[in-house]
Structures are given as structure tokens and as C-alpha cells.
Amino acid sequence: MQNSRKINHLIKFCKDFELNFLTFDHYAHGLSTGSFLNDPDGNVTIGRWFKDLCLLMKQETCGPQILIGSSMGVWLALLVLLKNNHLKNNVYGIIGVAPSINFTEKIWKEVEDLGLLDNFSKKVPTEIIYNRPSKYSGSGGYPISLHFLQESRNHYLHKEILGGKNISCPITFIHGQGDEDVSYHDTLKWAKLLTPDENAKEKVKVVLIPDGDHRLSREQDLKVLDEEIVNML
Structure with a gap:
């Protein structure tokens, strides 16, 4: 949260529009407890x-929520909608910035190709x-445990998304x-x-930014985000 340009922008946006806003550092991120490097209990x-x-x-929170996720956060937002029967009715909409859904699937294949599973x-x-x-890490890389990749496979969204019946x-x-x-x-x-059907097509929209990168934190990118929040509101 502390160094996120998107988060700081959203805080100001919500203050300007008098909207409630909740954000947090995931476990082992930012100011939250936990560590990627020291996680013996997984x-x-x-x-x-x-x-x-x-x-x-x-x-x-209470009442209808618009979930705004960036990269992995889009995966988590969709998990709420598709796998939590108690909370899905509270999800009024989802805005995903540079979605990285099931991103660990690609990393798992990298690990297999590197032969790290040989010592399993x-x-x-x-x-x-x-x-x-990773170019986003000060040390040049992100430590990822095999356990993290294994566990993530329990949350892949292929089966839940196919058919789109739960998209409301x-x-x-x-x-x-x-x-x-x-x-x-x-x-x-x-x-x-x-x-999968005509009714669902009215609910899902893709906005492409021709010169946008993964972070989408430039002023022009954030302006697009603002417009889509206003449209959904």
C-alpha cells in the first residue's frame, strides 16, 4: 500500500467522490506480517x-462492493465472486487492471522445465x-516456494469460469x-x-491501452481507471 501509485490515486478518488474505500497489504507484503523467505509453515x-x-x-465492509484488483488481485476478486457463496452477492462489479489470473500456472511450468521438481x-x-x-524486485528476483505453487493449483479458475453461469x-x-x-x-x-452467451456479453468489457505496460500507473492510465469506476458507479 505504502508505495503504490494506484492505491494513493484511488484514495484521493474515493475522497473526492465521498466513497468508502478499503485496501490492505496481503500477508507477507508491505506492513503485514509474514515473509516469503522465512515461511516454514507454508x-x-x-x-x-x-x-x-x-x-x-x-x-x-457492508452493502455492495466494487472490487478493484491489479494483476494477481484480479484473480482474488474473481475467486470471491465465483467461490464464496456468502460474499458474491455483495460484489456489485469487478474492475481488473492488467489481470494475472492463474499466473502461477506459468511459473509451475518454468519450475518443471528447470528441473526443480526432481528433488520433490x-x-x-x-x-x-x-x-x-523480476524487474520489479530490488534484488532482481522473487523467492517462490514449491509449496506456494502447489497450493495455488487449488484455486485455478478454469472449471468455475467455463460456462460463465456464476457471473452476476x-x-x-x-x-x-x-x-x-x-x-x-x-x-x-x-x-x-x-x-458464453449473449446476456453475459453485456456484463464483460475489455479496455485496451495501446502503449500501456503491466503496471498501468501513468496519469493517462489512471484516468482510464477513473472513467471505468465512474461508469460502473
Whole structure:
């Protein structure tokens, strides 16, 4: 939260429009407890983040919510809509910025190709670490445990999304066509999965920014985000 340009922008936006706004650092991120590097009990998981999101929505919000997720946050938002029967009716809409749905699927394949699974039977999954190169990390990479990747497979959305029967609210995806981390073609595919019939097509919208990158934090990018929030409101 502390260094996120999008978060700071949304805080100002919500103050200007007199809207309530909830944001938080996921477990092992920012000011929250937990550590990617020291996680012997395997608490750093997609499931943990999904559970925390649901808990905060239940305890700290009321009435209809617009869930705004960036990258992995879009995956978590869709999990609420598709897997939490108690909270899905509170989701008035979802706005996804540079969606990275099921992103660990790609990383799992990288781990397989690198042969890190060869020692699976000899080590505890939390001890098998893949230091994945990343231009967003000060150290040059993000440590990802095999346990994290294993657990994430429990939350893949293929089966839930196919058919789109559970989609009951408008969804807008914003994606930069210059995104080098997640292809905008993936977002177009997800949009099609969410729109199996004519009624669903009215609910799912994709906004492409020709020169946008993965972060979409430039002023012109944030202006597009503002417009889509206003449209949904």
C-alpha cells in the first residue's frame, strides 16, 4: 500500500467522490506480517490471501462492493465472486487492471522445465525455492516456494469460469497492449470464457491501452481507471 501509485490515486478518488474505500497489504507484503523467505509453515499462499480478503470484506465492509484488483488481485476478486457463496452477492462489479489470473500456472511450468521438481521427494515443499527473475524486485528476483505453487493449483479458475453461469455483475478488464509480463491476449481469452452467451456479453468489457505496460500507473492510465469506476458507479 505504502508505495503504490494506484492505491494513493484511488484514495484521493474515493475522497473526492465521498466513497468508502478499503485496501490492505496481503500477508507477507508491505506492513503485514509474514515473509516469503522465512515461511516454514507454508502460510504464504493464494488460499491465505483469498481467505484474508473474504475476512476483511465480511468484517470491514457492508452493502455492495466494487472490487478493484491489479494483476494477481484480479484473480482474488474473481475467486470471491465465483467461490464464496456468502460474499458474491455483495460484489456489485469487478474492475481488473492488467489481470494475472492463474499466473502461477506459468511459473509451475518454468519450475518443471528447470528441473526443480526432481528433488520433490527429498525436500519439504516449503524448502524448495525458485528465485524467479523480476524487474520489479530490488534484488532482481522473487523467492517462490514449491509449496506456494502447489497450493495455488487449488484455486485455478478454469472449471468455475467455463460456462460463465456464476457471473452476476459487470466486469471490466483494463490491459496494456505493451504489457511484457502478461499478454493482453490472455485477458481477451478470459473475457470470452466469461461470456458464453449473449446476456453475459453485456456484463464483460475489455479496455485496451495501446502503449500501456503491466503496471498501468501513468496519469493517462489512471484516468482510464477513473472513467471505468465512474461508469460502473
